[in-house]
Structure formats: structure tokens, C-alpha cells
Amino acid sequence: MPTAPADRTPRDCTIADALEVVGDRWSLLVVRExxxxxxxxxxxxxxxxxxxxxxxxxxxxxxxCGVIAREQYSSRPPxxxxxxxxxxxxxxxxxxxxKRWGHEHVRKTDDPVRFDHSCGHExxxxxxxxxxxxxxxxxxx
Structure with missing residues (x-):
């Protein structure tokens, strides 16, 4: 398998920047919840x-990172x-x-969870x- 030249600089990319914030499994699942x-x-x-x-x-x-905020709802215990x-x-x-990619390419079964718009359509x-x-x-x- 060819390897990248040692003097090559990684591509400057906003996708990589975004993955630094939410690029692990748990972070995206928190956002999902x-x-x-x-x-x-x-x-x-x-x-x-x-x-x-x-x-x-x-x-x-x-x-x-500013993706979420927290609010206290109980003081005892906090x-x-x-x-x-x-x-x-x-x-x-x-x-x-x-979600769509996972449904179409990984799970390939009906997904029981829908995201609906306020009009009621998916x-x-x-x-x-x-x-x-x-x-x-x-x-x-």
C-alpha cells in the first residue's frame, strides 16, 4: 500500500475541524439524545x-465547545x-x-425512529x- 510522503502537510479542512468537536461516537449520540x-x-x-x-x-x-448548554433544575443535590x-x-x-445513510447502507431495515417536522411529515x-x-x-x- 502506498504511503504519503513524510513532508506532506495534512489538508486544511473544516470537516476535520468539526470532527474534533463531535467526531466520536458518544458525542454524536449525546447530540442525538x-x-x-x-x-x-x-x-x-x-x-x-x-x-x-x-x-x-x-x-x-x-x-x-458551545454545542450544548446546561441548566440547573435541582439545588439539593445539584x-x-x-x-x-x-x-x-x-x-x-x-x-x-x-440516520438516512445508516438506514440505507448499514441496517437496511425499517427505522422505528422518525424525525418529524411540526407539520407532521418526516x-x-x-x-x-x-x-x-x-x-x-x-x-x-
Whole structure:
């Protein structure tokens, strides 16, 4: 297998930058749970299966990066709820696209979870040209 030259600089890329924030399994699953309106640590832990220490670290990172915010709902003992910030809500097309890709290429079965718009119809993420509206079609090499 060919190797990259040692003097080559990695491509400057906003995808890599985004993956630094939400590029691990647990972070995206936390965002998914908040998108589903689960707010509390115990619910997020149960629905993701994340170990408590890992979940705590991911919540802290998402807080520090501005993806989520927390609000105290109990003072004795101190307990917090988490919410997506505007930055976090902007990840919804990413979640919808991953969900669709997983359904079409990995699971290939009916997905019991739907994301519905306020009108009641299912939300589907699609990539299209901003000018003409044509969908993205990737050609094989």
C-alpha cells in the first residue's frame, strides 16, 4: 500500500475541524439524545449506553465547545439538564443525513425512529445546489 510522503502537510479542512468537536461516537449520540428532547444525564446515559465517566467527559467537551448548554433544575443535590445551543441545533442535518445513510447502507431495515417536522411529515436531509436546486450526485471515479 502506498504511503504519503513524510513532508506532506495534512489538508486544511473544516470537516476535520468539526470532527474534533463531535467526531466520536458518544458525542454524536449525546447530540442525538438532546435532539430527541432527552435532557437529563441518566436518560442520556441509558439511551446511549455510554459509561458514566465517558459521558461526563463528552458532556464537558460539548459544553466547552458551545454545542450544548446546561441548566440547573435541582439545588439539593445539584442536578442539571442539557440543551442544544444554536450551534448544536445546527447539527440536525448531520444527524438526519447519518440516520438516512445508516438506514440505507448499514441496517437496511425499517427505522422505528422518525424525525418529524411540526407539520407532521418526516424530515429528510438532502444535499442540493443552492442555485438550481438539483440534488448532489456523486459520480464514481
Amino acid at each position: 438532546l435532539f430527541y428532547a432527552e435532557r437529563r444525564f441518566t436518560d442520556i446515559a441509558a439511551n446511549t449506553g455510554a459509561p458514566r465517566d465517558i459521558l461526563t467527559a463528552r458532556l464537558r467537551k460539548l459544553l466547552d 442536578r442539571y439538564e442539557y440543551r442544544l445551543t444554536e450551534m448544536g441545533r445546527a447539527l440536525s442535518p448531520v444527524l438526519l443525513t447519518l 424530515l429528510v436531509a438532502e444535499v442540493h445546489c443552492r442555485a438550481c436546486g438539483d440534488p448532489l450526485i456523486t459520480e464514481p471515479d
